[in-house]
Amino acid sequence: MSALEIQRVCKDFGSTRVLQDVSLAIDSGEFLILVGPSGCGKSTLMNAIAGLEPVTSGEIHIGGEEITWRTPAERDIAMVFQSYALYPSMTVRGNIAFGLEMRKVPKAEREAAVERVADLLQISHLLERKPSQLSGGQRQRVAMGRALAREPKVYLFDEPLSNLDAKLRVEMRTEIKKLHQRLGTTIVYVTHDQIEAMTLADSIAVMRDGCILQFGTPDEIYNDPVDIFVAGFMGSPSMNFVPAVLEGAPGDYRLRVATPGADDLLLPWPVSRETAALAECRGRTLTLGLRPEHFSEEDARLGEQAEGTPLSATVSVVEPTGADILLRLPLGDGEITARVNPDCRVAAGERLGLRVDMRRAVLFDPDSERRLA
């Protein structure tokens, strides 16, 4: 049984359609991440689930029950807001207990719940403080505590970490993951940050302009993007898009990449990844998607055994990040980014031999932006 199911939900603000036919379903205990550019309707969808904004059409089910027209209080949902929205006049204890108090939970039970949550989030020493006396990270914890005190069917997190500094964000991310593993809660989580999305999610929904473009596991979203937008949105540095002409015939497709001032490069398309759609695209310029990590430095010791298709290019910029080195190289009509081992000794302006793993490459139709193979 799905914990949360959204069926063909549309939402209009006046004459603008902000959610367009959104459908998704997650199981109990699942961690769903909504990602997408600013203004794509993530918060609107969250508010629709929470019952803070009525939907224009469609249905929402929680725990098998239809709740489309129930009030927020009747939905058994807890939400953590980006701005935390702690009640300024109440202490941390009051904040955490408020939801229980409203639901007429006896005082002793409330106290126990506050203690449990405070222990879990390590905020026991802050219980008597007012929100204005807390740091950003502490407020964030209290906001989570307020949600965790009740045990609702679904938790909604709307960019809960975006007001924290980078280090704290990583720490809290890990903690949220641990909490989820420990408590097995069902969570819908909005973020801009695709690392957060990849690390936390059981499933990811990528949104744009009020539509869900793709709904799948992090692995599917990352390795099997349905279109150029999803492919470019997930991953950092993002995927390289190179124009390439499709040549050859089924069983022997090749992609010709023309780089100004260099010889054309011929990349064989793996037979295992051929699709029927390719036959109609022969002779057309398609968009080849290659992630930075699909490239590797040519290793002379491997010789003929080396995997991947060889190519060589003049490195224009070298950016060591510590864990690895990002290289900028001319390919196609622009520059691409390749990620290589940190022990690669190359300087800007030098020519470098690389190999590209075509088995992981993806092909898109540049007009419709949809995936071809």
Added chain:
Amino acid sequence: MDNVIRSRTPAARAGRLLLQAVLVVAALWYLLPLAVMVLTSLKPLDEIGAGSLLTLPEHPTLAPWLKAWGSACTGMRCEGVSGYFWNSFAIVIPAVIIATLIGALNGYALTKWRFRGAELLFALMLFGCFIPFQVILLPMAQTLGWLGLSSSRAGLVLVHVVFGIAFTTLFFRNFYVSVPDELVAAAKLDGAGFFRIFWRILLPVSKPIIVVSVIWQFTQIWNDFLFGVAFSGHDTQPVTVALNNLVNTSTGVKEYNVDMAAAMIAALPTLLVYVLAGKYFVRGLTAGSVKG
């Protein structure tokens, strides 16, 4: 306070001195009428005609104050302004409380439970701030008659509440606009309803604007004369009306000292409110967002 770096050249200092001198003179000028009132109210009647307005009383006396309070004639009766003074309180206190509460509820509903036409409704309510009092005297008298509230305290309270709501709604609406909507959303999800959210979440953060509303309403209603004279009965007149009657009742000699004392008694409560809460008034007017 002194966090400004100033030029220390002699010319700059001279300029500052001049400025301060001007300010002191201006302040004295504005305080002059008050000084005249205080001095006059402490003089026996025969000293008033003898000296100038600003001469100090030779034989200071509190008799004019006592007379103004307890035995001066206001029209037919000669019981001073004390009864009317309490009348004013009996009108002002409920009117202030009710208008402030309704204004707070209005502001809350207009900003946090936005409904179709909320903006229009608010714009119309703002008109209430600009309606001249005289315009509504007759229709209001009519209405009070229908309601059976003519010449009663409750009627006067009603009039002041109706007039006050436009202002208090404006105050609270503008204050609540800066309170984040997420606060209300969070409370809704926590299971609180309309009044519970108002009472537990919004009102506790509204202190600065409550102070503004109370001071504003208090001074407006306390100082009102027109409604008081038009809608009150003999027993329910506010102190402003009594003061007018006292000054206009002439039985032989004009008792300026009693008049002045009565005027000061009538002005005292608003003055006190400003002294006690004035700093919150300024703070409330400039109060911004509430951090959650």
